[in-house]
Amino acid sequence: MSKAIAGRKYRHYKKATMVYTVVVADALDCESVRPLVVYRSEYDSPDHPKGTVWVRSREDFESKVTLADGSVVDRFTEI
Secondary structure: OOOOOOOOEEEEOOOOOOEEEEEEEEEEOOOOOOEEEEEEEOOOOOOOOOOOEEEEEHHHHOOEEEOOOOOEEEOEEEO
16 A cells, blocks of 8 residues: 655556645545545646646545456555
């Protein structure tokens, strides 16, 4: 499992070109106080330009995903 660390780059499991930099690894949701990861895209896509900022729960960022072939991979892998 890749632990979210601010300043480090991660690749999303869906596509090798989907690279992100973690901006904040220990943000908190103001309502639930749930840990969040804030990260920025390092690639351009038709829908979202490079530098788009994303937020998801730390639990989700650090989770594993089961692929169609049954293999289990990290959602984000540090590069």
